[in-house]
Amino acid sequence: MILTVLQTIEDDQLRIAVDRLFRLYQKSMMVKANDVLHNWHDAEDAVQETFYKVSRNIEDFLPVDSQSAKTLILVYTRNVAINMYNRKKRQNKLFYSKQDITEMSLESDDPDDDVLELIINQETIEALRRAIDCLDDMHRDVIILKYYYHKKNIEIADIMCVDVNVVNARIFRAKKKLMNLLKEGRA
Secondary structure, eight states: OHHHHHOOEEEEEEHHHHHHHHHHHHHHHHHHHHHHHOOHHHHHHHHHHHHHHHHHHOOOOOTTSHHHHHHHHHHHHHHHHHHHHHHHOOOSSOOHHHHHHHHHOOOOTTTTSSHHHHHHHHHHHHHHHHHHHHSHHHHHHHIIIIIOOOHHHHHHHHTTTSOHHHHHHHHHHHHHHHHHHHHHHOO
């Protein structure tokens, strides 16, 4: 979770400070974010977004093991979580319709395409449709936007009103969930 944030920091001392903050306060931050969002995955996203904001203002959190650093990071976390909660409340419309998924297909106009391969691909698409349908709204939306509408992660971040690092994490988790659903045959 913190790796993407650490990669954006060029100064070694500041990177170490952010990493230490993460190790010291991540659990408290997760609890604080979950208290607001009531969803563990959203809380993870909030913590990641908080660390992105913290990394840009790391001087305010030094020394990292002080009570003031802990208080400030929990205030940041609460505010990020509240903002995420409010954005989610405003998002009352899904980004896609069930018809969008149903219209995905691998039909080919090329007569040289192997019929058996087309049938297998069509069955794979059907299983994938069912698996996508099993995802929660947040993960379904990010997959649909990324792979059906061919949006870039930065565009998805703008659409969903979250940081691009949050989108990266959601795509990763959504693909992991899809793989599990397909492996288990529940889709």
